[in-house]
Amino acid sequence: MSKQKFAKESVTIMTEMVLPNDTNTLNNLMGGRLMHWMDIVAAIAAQKHCNRIVVTASADSISFKQPINLGNVVTLRSQVTRSFNSSMEVFIEVTAEDIPAKKKIMTHRAFFTFVAVDQNGRPIEVPELVPESPEEKELFEGALRRRQLRLVLAKRMKPEDAIELKSIFNLDDK
Numbered sequence: 001m002s003k004q005k006f007a008k009e010s011v012t013i014m015t016e017m018v019l020p021n022d023t024n025t026l027n028n029l030m031g032g033r034l035m036h037w038m039d040i041v042a043a044i045a046a047q048k049h050c051n052r053i054v055v056t057a058s059a060d061s062i063s064f065k066q067p068i069n070l071g072n073v074v075t076l077r078s079q080v081t082r083s084f085n086s087s088m089e090v091f092i093e094v095t096a097e098d099i100p101a102k103k104k105i106m107t108h109r110a111f112f113t114f115v116a117v118d119q120n121g122r123p124i125e126v127p128e129l130v131p132e133s134p135e136e137k138e139l140f141e142g143a144l145r146r147r148q149l150r151l152v153l154a155k156r157m158k159p160e161d162a163i164e165l166k167s168i169f170n171l172d173d174k
């Protein structure tokens, strides 16, 4: 890879307020709207890392444990966890805040993968990512296993080639 960049250089924070047009008939934030915001905040982090056009390649499982209510302030924080050849894994954390009630809860966490492309949509190399803090190092370490899992599920990698993934299940060939 041509260049190195620190993980913290990609940190992106986006704040939204849940308005009536964002909600379902129960006055809760619609999942699709949240996923749209997550895609944008994660794409900006990926762009900060590689200074290139990026496309969303995949979004890992997102579960909706708690509803986010009309009037809540939603903060989305994203950061690139690791880069590979042309792809970057981005971690997104979502918190919802009821400011008058002084209540703030973490509602969602997810990993998205973006690929840097040239003007013709062809994948291009991205800078290496350097983690510094203990949290960044932990995310960096886990990224290889998560990548192998998503590539196996997308039928882009043979399960037997997912060496790091197999090792956590003690499935190494004897």
Ligand SMILES: CCCCCCCCCCCCCCCC(=O)SCCNC(=O)CCNC(=O)[C@H](O)C(C)(C)COP(=O)(O)OP(=O)(O)OC[C@H]1O[C@@H](n2cnc3c(N)ncnc32)[C@H](O)[C@@H]1OP(=O)(O)O
Pocket (backbone or CB within 6 Å): 039, 040, 043, 044, 047, 048, 051, 054, 055, 056, 057, 058, 083, 084, 085, 086, 087, 088, 113, 115, 117, 121, 122, 123, 150, 151, 154, 156
């Ligand atoms: C400077 C600051 C400015 C800030 C201010 C700008 C603000 C800016 C805001 C923009 C906010 C909106 C941004 C939304 C972005 C979209 O929503 S884009 C629209 C949705 N996405 C698409 O249309 C993508 C469609 N797919 C594709 O074009 C191609 O499949 C891809 C992703 C380019 C991959 O192409 P390919 O020919 O399969 O290439 P291949 O060489 O096999 O694989 C390339 C890489 O993709 C990875 N990959 C492929 N499939 C997958 C998969 N399913 N899962 C994981 N990885 C995969 C491969 O592992 C490989 O990774 P590396 O080993 O190179 O690291």
